[in-house]
Amino acid sequence: MNQNKYYIFFGNLANPLKVEIISELKENEMSVLELAKKLDVEQSKLSHALKSLKHCSIVNVKQEGKKRIYSLNKETILPMLEIIDKHESKFCKECKAMEARKK
Amino acid sequence: MNQNKYYIFFGNLANPLKVEIISELKENEMSVLELAKKLDVEQSKLSHALKSLKHCSIVNVKQEGKKRIYSLNKETILPMLEIIDKHESKFCKECKAMEARKK
DNA sequence: GATTCATATGAAATCTATTTCATACATCTA
């Protein structure tokens, strides 16, 4: 019974920075420095995060001159986020409360 | 920009034990001790894991005598697992390799 | 209401993941 893929995949998304990255890339593909500015985080931190997202094909990269442009694998990620939105509004009253508290 | 819900939800699944629990409950609802036997893990460990799964409504509980019967929120989880299966077979060659290595 | 069975809880120990910082590597341009 080998289901490593599931928790490895989820682990990759279980992190606020990575979720922020995803939510930026949902709008536009962009380079590492652009992301760094948008999210106000240090570059190497982003590179580390992007590396693991890339490793599971949650994002893709292309080279453009000196820049590496990251884009979201929307085919997988968008439906996934939708499921959670639906889940939250239907089942997860506590999660909402938690969200509020964390603000 | 508050997207805590996403990483909180994913965090809950980013763990081998929790994935095992889910995969057992996919087949049958069951009590904590039944799960403990099936998965060969200590009871309190399960209780901790079930608590957080419950907290995000990934599982549900009902009381039956002394026992508490846990069941899976299939409406949310099954489509989610399907997305990952599809993702894996389509995009994630590395994940497969990783899976193999971990065996 | 004492005992037993089933489960939950708290806190310390342990394990895993993220962050940081210094530095290396790659691409482009003068």
Place this chain on the structure above:
DNA sequence: TAGATGTATGAAATAGATTTCATATGAATC
């Protein structure tokens, strides 16, 4: 090819999550 820009990497430090173990709580039975 030296310098500048953009990104990646490794390793130590740190933060977070899981596990363990002892114990508490709740439900049923006698």
